[in-house]
Amino acid sequence: xKVLLMTIVLVLVxxxxxxxxxxxxxxxTEMIQRGKYLVTVADCNxxxxxxxxxxxxxxxxxSRFLSGYPGxxxxxxxxxxxxxxxKWAGLFSLENAFAGPWGVSFPRNLTPxxxxxxxxxxxxxxxxxxxxxxxxxxxxxxLPPMPWExxxxxxxxxxxxxxxxLGTLKPIENPVPDPxxxxxxxxxxxxxxxxxxx
Amino acid sequence: MKGSFFAVVLxxxxxxxxxxxxxxxRKxPDMVARGKYLVTVGGCNxxHTPKVFTQxxxxxxxxxxxxxxxxxxxxxxxPQNVLAPDKWGALTTNDLTAWAGPWGVSFARNLTPxxxxxxxxxxxxxxxxxxxxxxxxxxxxxxLPPMPWPxxxxxSNQDLRAIxxxLRSLKPIENAVPDPxxxxxxxxxxxxxxxxxxx
Numbered sequence: 001x002k003v004l005l006m007t008i009v010l011v012l013v014x015x016x017x018x019x020x021x022x023x024x025x026x027x028x029t030e031m032i033q034r035g036k037y038l039v040t041v042a043d044c045n046x047x048x049x050x051x052x053x054x055x056x057x058x059x060x061x062x063s064r065f066l067s068g069y070p071g072x073x074x075x076x077x078x079x080x081x082x083x084x085x086x087k088w089a090g091l092f093s094l095e096n097a098f099a100g101p102w103g104v105s106f107p108r109n110l111t112p113x114x115x116x117x118x119x120x121x122x123x124x125x126x127x128x129x130x131x132x133x134x135x136x137x138x139x140x141x142x143l144p145p146m147p148w149e150x151x152x153x154x155x156x157x158x159x160x161x162x163x164x165x166l167g168t169l170k171p172i173e174n175p176v177p178d179p180x181x182x183x184x185x186x187x188x189x190x191x192x193x194x195x196x197x198x
Numbered sequence: 199m200k201g202s203f204f205a206v207v208l209x210x211x212x213x214x215x216x217x218x219x220x221x222x223x224r225k226x227p228d229m230v231a232r233g234k235y236l237v238t239v240g241g242c243n244x245x246h247t248p249k250v251f252t253q254x255x256x257x258x259x260x261x262x263x264x265x266x267x268x269x270x271x272x273x274x275x276x277p278q279n280v281l282a283p284d285k286w287g288a289l290t291t292n293d294l295t296a297w298a299g300p301w302g303v304s305f306a307r308n309l310t311p312x313x314x315x316x317x318x319x320x321x322x323x324x325x326x327x328x329x330x331x332x333x334x335x336x337x338x339x340x341x342l343p344p345m346p347w348p349x350x351x352x353x354s355n356q357d358l359r360a361i362x363x364x365l366r367s368l369k370p371i372e373n374a375v376p377d378p379x380x381x382x383x384x385x386x387x388x389x390x391x392x393x394x395x396x397x
Contacts, residue, residue, distance in 0.1 A: 041353050042240060043346040076285045082277040085251075089292040092299075094283070147241040154239045 026157075028164070035165025038158055039066075042151070047096045047107040058094055067117070067172035068109035069095055075104055075180075090144065098145050104180040105143035113171040126163040127156065143179055224356070226363070233364025236357055237264075245306040245344070249293040256293060265316070265371035266308035267295035273303065288344065297344055302386070303379040304342035312370040325362045326355060339386055342378055 026034065039045070048066045051058040064070070078099045082088050090100035098105050111117040118126065121136065128137030133148045135141075142148045151159075178186040224232065237243070246264045249256035262268070273296060280286050281299065288299035295306040310316040317325065320335065327336030332347045334340075341347050350358075377385045 037352075041349050041357075043349040046344075046346055046349070079277060079280050079286075082274075082280060082289075085292060087274045088277070088289045089294070090290045091280070091286045092288040092290075093285075094287040099286075145244075147244055150239050150241040150244065153235075158239070 026161075031161045031164045032168055033165075034158070035161035035163070038154075038162050039165055044110065047098075047145070048110050050095055064172060064174070066110040066166070066169060067113075067174045068176040069097060069106035071175045071177060075099075075177075078104065098143075100144060101182065102143050102179075103182045103184075105146070106176050106179060107146075109172065109174050109176050110166050111169045111172045111174075112167050113173050116173050116175045117171060118166060119171060121163075123160055123163050126166075127159045130154070130159060140179075224360070229360045229363040230367050231364075232357070233360035233362070233367075236353075236361050237364055240350070240361075242309070245294050245297075246309050248295060251292075262371060262373070264309040264365070264368060265312075265373045266375040267305035268293075269374045269376065271295075276303075297342075299343055300381065301342050301378075302381045302383075304345070305375050305378060308371065308373050308375050309365050310368045310371045310373075311366050312372050315372050315374045316370060317365060318370060320362075322359055322362045325365075326358045329353070329358060339378075 045060055045066055048068055049060045049062075050064045050067065050070045052061040073095050075097050076093055078091065083091075083100065090098055092098055096107050109117040112119040114120055121129075125137045129135060129142075130148050131152045132138075133142045133152070154162075180186060242264065243258045246266055247258040248262045248265065248268050250259045271291075271293075274291065276298060277289075281289065288297055290297050297304050308316040311318040313319055320328075324336045328334060328341065329347050329350045331337075332341045332351070353361075380386055
């Protein structure tokens with residue numbers, strides 16, 4: 001009887017210990033939901049989703065969710081005379097091309113399209129890209145206004161959740177133009193496309 | 199002896215059920231840490247912290263963390279024929295604390311707990327209502343672009359409370375951010391703000 005009671009006590013102590021110390025392992029569905037929450041509250045679609053014009057003004061086009069700068073839209077001429085240290089720093093176009101001292105940058109296609117989106121990226125590349133600010137984790141620098149330094153401070157678990165969620169999106173073929181340097185040259189991106197002339 | 203073993207079993211059972219059933223109620227330091235994480239990854243500093251200009255470009259000025267558009271700074275001259283539907287949509291200053299667009303000119307708010315110029319007089323409920331409704335102080339004028347409040351509005355109450363707790367832990371900085379300017383050049387009054395210095 002004594003032994004039985006001892007056994008019960010040990011089992012209870014043991015199982016309590018396991019319950020207290022076991023890390024809550026998230027399921028794939030929970031991970032994707034977490035990723036969706038983070039993508040929503042961090043406003044990724046503020047720049048990465050094209051706009052459509054409605055009577056209410058321009059709104060996010062959900063049919064092209066997170067597919068990046070529409071490759072077919074020309075960039076307005078940059079009024080370089082208004083930019084400078086004592087002047088203005090950056091200009092946003094309606095489709096979120098961003099012009100400034102770095103040239104002109106375009107929001108990337110974040111859908112899982114294989115050739116123009118993140119379809120060929122691994123989770124490790126995605127995390128490295130956001131931690132280092134390098135395209136694909138080892139390419140050219142990310143340009144403003146992408147706040148990768150902020151996102152780069154996310155935990156691995158949160159970045160993995162975002163990548164898992166992006167992988168569930170509808171793949172959209174949209175070759176985003178390469179960025180333009182301050183002197184007007186193209187800065188090649190692995191999956192970037194060409195920009196039409198205005 | 200048998201009795202004491204039963205007592206041990208009961209105590210262990212009680213502890214076990216306590217451990218299983220306790221809601222994960224966050225302690226105050228956990229809330230502040232969680233809030234700091236969300237403020238960091240949410241990019242609040244990008245617009246709400248003044249910058250120092252280094253060789254690495256503009257970086258957040260940690261001595262003026264989240265104190266908003268500096269009251270003493272002046273706006274660059276507004277260019278003509280740049281902001282138009284077929285041209286550019288918005289302009290920002292070098293420290294990203296002021297933005298011009300179809301809505302006029304908006305200035306990043308002082309988020310420190312300063313009583314008169316920051317969020318010192320706000321309650322957590324006002325903060326949550328402001329971010330859920332897009333109204334200053336939860337019932338004032340509209341919060342203007344580029345503040346992405348419709349996104350932050352989708353945060354859980356727990357996350358918004360954590361952010362507020364973290365903001366309350368900051369050093370209060372007195373900085374009277376100017377009221378926004380309407381597209382026709384008038385001032386849009388805000389609860390706790392100052393005047394803009396003329397260029």
